[in-house]
Amino acid sequence: MDSQKFREGMSQFTTGVVVVTGIESGSLVGFAAQSFVSLSLEPPLVSISPQIASTSWPRIREGRDFCINVLAEDQRDVSEAFAVVGEVAAIGWQPSEVTGMPIVDGAIAHIDCRLRNEHEAGDHTIVIADVIDLAVHDPEARPLVYFRGSYGGFASD
Numbered sequence: 001m002d003s004q005k006f007r008e009g010m011s012q013f014t015t016g017v018v019v020v021t022g023i024e025s026g027s028l029v030g031f032a033a034q035s036f037v038s039l040s041l042e043p044p045l046v047s048i049s050p051q052i053a054s055t056s057w058p059r060i061r062e063g064r065d066f067c068i069n070v071l072a073e074d075q076r077d078v079s080e081a082f083a084v085v086g087e088v089a090a091i092g093w094q095p096s097e098v099t100g101m102p103i104v105d106g107a108i109a110h111i112d113c114r115l116r117n118e119h120e121a122g123d124h125t126i127v128i129a130d131v132i133d134l135a136v137h138d139p140e141a142r143p144l145v146y147f148r149g150s151y152g153g154f155a156s157d
C-alpha cells in the first residue's frame with residue numbers, strides 16, 4: 001500500500017478532535033488526536049492511539065491517569081498548539097475533580113481516564129482506558145471537525 005494513497009483514503013473519514021492531557025512533574029503534557037473512540041458501555045471504556053514516536057504519550061502514561069478533552073469549533077488554535085512535536089502548549093487548564101488531570105479551558109467535554117492496557121499496532125499504540133468520570137461543559141457548543149486534512153464545523157439539520 002502506497003502511504004500517500006493510504007493517507008488520502010483515510011482522510012475521507014470525518015472525525016472530531018481531542019487533546020489528550022496528563023501531568024508530568026506537576027506540569028501539563030498533551031497531544032492533539034483524532035483517533036479517539038468510545039469502546040464499551042459495560043464497563044465504560046474508551047480508546048486513543050498515539051504514534052509510537054510520540055514524545056508526550058510515554059510521559060502521560062507514567063501517571064496512569066489522563067484526560068481526553070473534546071475540542072469546540074473555535075479551538076483550532078488549541079489543536080495546533082498541541083500538535084507541535086515535543087512542545088507543551090501554553091494553554092489554560094483546570095484540574096479535574098476526580099483525577100486532577102488537566103481539563104483544557106473551553107473544551108466541550110472532558111473524560112477522565114485510567115490506563116487499562118496497550119496494544120502495539122504498526123506505528124501506533126492502541127490505548128484502552130477505563131472511564132473514571134466525565135462531564136459535559138457546554139451542551140450548546142459545536143465541535144471542531146477534521147476532514148481531508150482541514151478543520152471545519154458541524155451544522156445539524
Ligand SMILES: Cc1cc2nc3c(=O)[nH]c(=O)nc-3n(C[C@H](O)[C@H](O)[C@H](O)COP(=O)(O)O)c2cc1C
Nearest residue numbers: 031032033034035050051054055056083084085086
Ligand atoms: C487533527 C489532528 C489529529 C491528530 N491525531 C493524532 C492521533 O490520533 N495520534 C497521534 O499520535 N497523533 C495525532 N496527531 C499528531 C500529534 O498531535 C502530534 O504529532 C503531536 O505533536 C504529538 O507529538 P508529541 O507527542 O511528540 O508531542 C494529530 C494532529 C492533528 C492536528
